Amino acid sequence: MLVLGEIHRDQIHSHLEKAYPDEGCGILVGRLGPEGRRVARIEPVDNRASGDRAHRYTIDPEAFLAIEKRARNDGLEVLGFYHSHPDHAAEPSTTDRAEAFPHYDYVIAAVRSGRVEDMRVWRFEPATGFVPGRLQVMGEAG
Secondary structure, eight states: EEEEHHHHHHHHHHHHHTTTTTTOOOEEEEEEEEETEEEEEEEEEEOSSSSTOOOOOOOOOOHHHHHHHHHTTTTTTEEEEEEETTTTTOOOOOOHHOOOOOTTEEEEEEETEEEEEEEEEEOOOOOOEEEEEEEEEEEEEE
């Protein structure tokens, strides 16, 4: 299970809605706990994809390393990533499947006409590929 605070959900929605019609993206930072992976903060990043940003995203490796280092210094770790699918479902795309890193959570949001309509979490495991996870927003009935 991936646990977000309402503020994190709202920050993700705002970032991805502003990025529309392009894919927006960011990094989930937090800690592992007995109740699952708990997000402590989100790190929005620029989509550095060359070409069609409406259908793909790229996170600058230097930005990723800086965020990972800051997380470690704070006693946290990178739990995964979030990104949007403009005018498409909140499910892993062919590109997502080809470029995913194992053991991370991937929050994918369907953004239609500039508004987040659906948001789901997926975990990528080498043996099985993407498997759906449970996303809980603290402050919401779950």
